Amino acid sequence: MQAFRFNRESVLYKALSVTLWPLIFTASMVGSHFAFQSGHPIFWFNVVYLATIAVIAFFERIMPYERSWLEPDGETFNNVAHTLVTKGLTQIAAAVTTSFPMLFATVAQPALQHSYSFWPSEAPMFVQAVLGLIIAEFGLYFAHRLSHERLLLWRFHALHHSVERLWVLNTGRFHFVDSLIKMLLGQLPLYLLGAPLPVFLWLGAASVFIGLLTHCNIDMRTGLLDRIFTTPCIHRWHHSRDLREGNTNYCENIVIWDQVFGTYHNPARPSSTDIGISGTIDGSFLGQIVQPFSKAGVRRILGKPPRKTSQDRPEREET
Numbered sequence: 001m002q003a004f005r006f007n008r009e010s011v012l013y014k015a016l017s018v019t020l021w022p023l024i025f026t027a028s029m030v031g032s033h034f035a036f037q038s039g040h041p042i043f044w045f046n047v048v049y050l051a052t053i054a055v056i057a058f059f060e061r062i063m064p065y066e067r068s069w070l071e072p073d074g075e076t077f078n079n080v081a082h083t084l085v086t087k088g089l090t091q092i093a094a095a096v097t098t099s100f101p102m103l104f105a106t107v108a109q110p111a112l113q114h115s116y117s118f119w120p121s122e123a124p125m126f127v128q129a130v131l132g133l134i135i136a137e138f139g140l141y142f143a144h145r146l147s148h149e150r151l152l153l154w155r156f157h158a159l160h161h162s163v164e165r166l167w168v169l170n171t172g173r174f175h176f177v178d179s180l181i182k183m184l185l186g187q188l189p190l191y192l193l194g195a196p197l198p199v200f201l202w203l204g205a206a207s208v209f210i211g212l213l214t215h216c217n218i219d220m221r222t223g224l225l226d227r228i229f230t231t232p233c234i235h236r237w238h239h240s241r242d243l244r245e246g247n248t249n250y251c252e253n254i255v256i257w258d259q260v261f262g263t264y265h266n267p268a269r270p271s272s273t274d275i276g277i278s279g280t281i282d283g284s285f286l287g288q289i290v291q292p293f294s295k296a297g298v299r300r301i302l303g304k305p306p307r308k309t310s311q312d313r314p315e316r317e318e319t
Contacts, residue, residue: 008219024213035047056216139184168215171215177292214232277301278302
């Protein structure tokens with residue numbers, strides 16, 4: 001059944017296109033605040049998380065950026081499996097993937113506390129959270145950039161780029177090695193600086209909801225927000241098959257380091273819908289996990305033909 005969609009020229013459609021990103025992000029962060037103040041913060045945070053997914057999925061149906069991305073691609077099971085299982089195993093097993101960085105921080109932050117601290121603990125929590133986001137983004141930026149520039153890391157990161165449509169459910173489609181590297185480079189500086197646990201919780205919340213919005217298939221007109229946050233418009237360029245576009249916009253939450261290091265890309269035209277990679281990713285969930293660990297699997301990821309074996313070579317004619 002064809003889903004109902006707004007007229008793109010209607011006043012309501014245009015108003016929603018402009019306001020949805022800040023409304024959804026603000027509502028999710030307010031919900032996170034109340035979750036963190038409750039007696040069961042991780043449980044209630046996941047309630048907010050699931051509600052946000054439902055809202056995004058609804059608007060994907062009625063005002064999609066690319067209508068062809070609404071069609072099934074056979075990867076829904078794998079996307080959900082990577083979100084719930086693969087990403088989770090790297091961050092201390094638990095039930096819902098979005099909680100893992102928070103659960104990890106809950107255990108690791110007290111264990112890694114030291115007698116000295118360079119962290120401005122007396123500053124308002126909003127200031128501490130923004131500072132934590134900027135510092136963590138530096139590590140995330142280089143983890144992401146290196147995963148594009150080094151084959152050793154690209155073999156794992158290619159899984160995320162192998163999708164040919166963007167929508168809310170492939171937000172967490174990451175190989176566990178890829179997730180582990182990002183978590184290490186993103187969070188380790190904060191541990192060394194002595195950041196308190198609430199900073200990690202707010203960093204986790206911001207990353208989760210920006211990630212959902214970044215990958216959503218909603219026609220959002222984010223304007224000036226593109227100069228601050230990683231929005232859907234910014235991130236679609238990063239998924240482009242054209243490497244001149246794809247090897248840009250490495251920041252995950254805020255685009256500060258892309259602008260500092262010259263990798264920010266946001267031309268004045270609609271962002272790319274021709275996304276994916278030149279290689280081939282295994283069609284099964286377990287196959288996608290093990291593929292980067294074999295030479296043959298890496299050749300498929302890179303789009304190279306299998307190496308010929310001695311059995312494949314024609315026998316030499318005797319002379």
